Amino acid sequence: MKNDKLIHKKIYNQYFTSKRLLSIISNNVRRFDKSDISIMDPGAGCGSLSISAIKNIIANSKKVRFIKLITYEIDDYLILSLKYNLNALKKFGLMNNVAITYKIINSDFLISKELRKYDLIIMNPPYKKINQSSKYSELLKKYSVNTTNTYTSFMKKALGQLKTEGQLLSITPRSFMNGFYFKKFRKWLFTNFCFNQILVFDSRRLFDGVLQEIVITDFRNKHQNKNICIQYIGKGDNKIGKKIVANYYDVYESTGEVIRLIRNYTDLNEIRIMDTKNSLQDLGxxxxxxxxxxxxxxxxxxxxxxxxxxxxxxxxxxxxxxxxxxxxxxxxxxxxxxxxxxxxxxxxxxxxxxxxxxxxxxxxxxxxxxxxxxxxxxxxxxxxxxxxxxxxxxxxxxxxxxxxxxxxxxxxxxxxxxxxxxxxxxxxxxxxxxxxxxxxxxxxxxxxxxxxxxxxxxxxxxxxxxxxxxxxxxxxxx
Known part of the structure; x- marks a missing residue:
């Protein structure tokens, strides 16, 4: 039975969000000062991520009275649990004078023709390299969301469906922030959207079977802020370390189009000194x-x-x-x-x-x-x-x-x-x-x-x- 579950997770590239991560990401949902908002979760699973976010909104955005939630889930095995959990969420909303409606779309978000806009998109997308010679890759090109990995394709499509001032909160690997293969995606990303905040985990063991650096990113559909906030989260707890507020151009190195994760203001001073020096090309x-x-x-x-x-x-x-x-x-x-x-x-x-x-x-x-x-x-x-x-x-x-x-x-x-x-x-x-x-x-x-x-x-x-x-x-x- 355990092996069947592992095979099932592998087929759907599933890495379920832990309670610890749910708490951290939902606490970073923006505050809303209007009564009617729309939310999407493009890889909903059992609904835990969107449920946690909505409960946070109800607690902290007192003007909100109507929430429309759209979820995508391709795994038939999870749909029944998702329906049950979202029905319970509706009851929770009514108890707090908030009307919640939801829709479950049982299809692949990346090739969905549903293109409505949202105030908030929150997601823990699947992680899998996309074979660029595959039929699926060709299909994604038709929807203009083909990248080198499913999680960045999810990010690209989700960002395109944000309302003005809308927020995208994503739990993803850090890998898109540097390297040649994601360079084209990064250029598109930082040309068109505001990189508001990043939360970095000191631990690599946040998901079963995954041993890599995971980040929570907060992007907004607006002009880039002058500064970017970087926060580190220690191993084994939800404590967020000291906030580093750095200039956008100190964090985003535009020559290589990479993100520099600065830990403290000593790092920041060193970066500014080294940015005045040479590249390998300058040295011959x-x-x-x-x-x-x-x-x-x-x-x-x-x-x-x-x-x-x-x-x-x-x-x-x-x-x-x-x-x-x-x-x-x-x-x-x-x-x-x-x-x-x-x-x-x-x-x-x-x-x-x-x-x-x-x-x-x-x-x-x-x-x-x-x-x-x-x-x-x-x-x-x-x-x-x-x-x-x-x-x-x-x-x-x-x-x-x-x-x-x-x-x-x-x-x-x-x-x-x-x-x-x-x-x-x-x-x-x-x-x-x-x-x-x-x-x-x-x-x-x-x-x-x-x-x-x-x-x-x-x-x-x-x-x-x-x-x-x-x-x-x-x-x-x-």
Missing amino acids: VSVSTGPVVRYRQKPVDLSKHYKRGFYPYIFGEHFNDNMELDWPKKKVKKFNYLRMTKENSSLFREESIYVLVKRITAKEDHKRVKAIVLDSNLNYSKIAFDNSINYLFFNNQYNLNIDIAYGLCVYLNSSLFNKMFRQVSGNTQVNIFDLNMLSYPTLEELKLLSSGIHENQNIIDKLVNRVVLNNRSGNYES
Whole structure:
């Protein structure tokens, strides 16, 4: 029976809203100063989210006397419970002198032709990647709501059905706030709607079977406010931490069109300093992902030990704690060498000075970004980088300087850079998009930072704070 429920949840991509989340999201419903309002829940389930919101409205918006609720639910298994719960809600409304009417639409919200406008839309949408070559994707394009995931498609359609000044409250993954795949959606979103508030959870375990960062976002159908409110919610309770009110342009980084989740006013000051500095492009540095996918190579072309015709093959396993390359590694788990053949010769790179960054780290790792320097002393003409690492390289000979490479490596390993990375990304992957849109010290500052190579974290952080943030005390606040 338990397995049947799990299969059922998987089919419908269901992640039901807990009592804790219901309390938090309903407490952020706007106050209404009119008598008649309309509400929609496009993925209603048993109705708990819309019921909680309406009870909050009845308690806090005393002018409201009529509520029209429209719900969507495609799961026939839940419809009976939904009807029962909404009938109970009607009785609750009458007891409080509020007339509530409801309608249940047993169809997919994304392809519904019902386009009426609402004062409030509240939702916990399904999360699932949309196969862009599928028939369903083509169908969503006809309704102009095709994105890379069902939850952002729900957001897009819901926002289009808000009345002027209307509110959309959504419980979703944080993933739409950064990365290349959601960039087009973000541009549309922040061009057309007001980003009013975001609530961020310190815990990743808010839904059964889901281990990722979840946020509650509050969008309004009006012009953008000058400021955005960011609040953090601690693990295991409903306590909302200190409110950070930041300028819209400090939170929304328009170049990469990403959202920066600022925790405190120290973060805000650091962002403003770093926004005056350089991009990788300004430094003459490019970044690429290692082109070699191990399982696509022939076993005979992979080796732990040197053989004639083989060249260095670099994995994250070859990173050591001193920001150096540990190659060839004596007790390597994977490989040290890759044979060059006609089929794979394009995957090799010229030996030169590189800064290497691990693409993937464990969720529990305190540091998300881990970098090392690869100098040009391996005595091989070619080198191969595995797909599990990113490599940064210099575009011109003028900047091809080992001290600058050391300085860049020190900065990438600093607590400041790791914090800035986490402000824009909740992923365990360090992608090219993220590295390209963050800010970096000047060339002169990088040369000064080179003295931090091989030093411990405390010394690195003090050096970065003094050189980059111009804090003479050298103290660093994480």
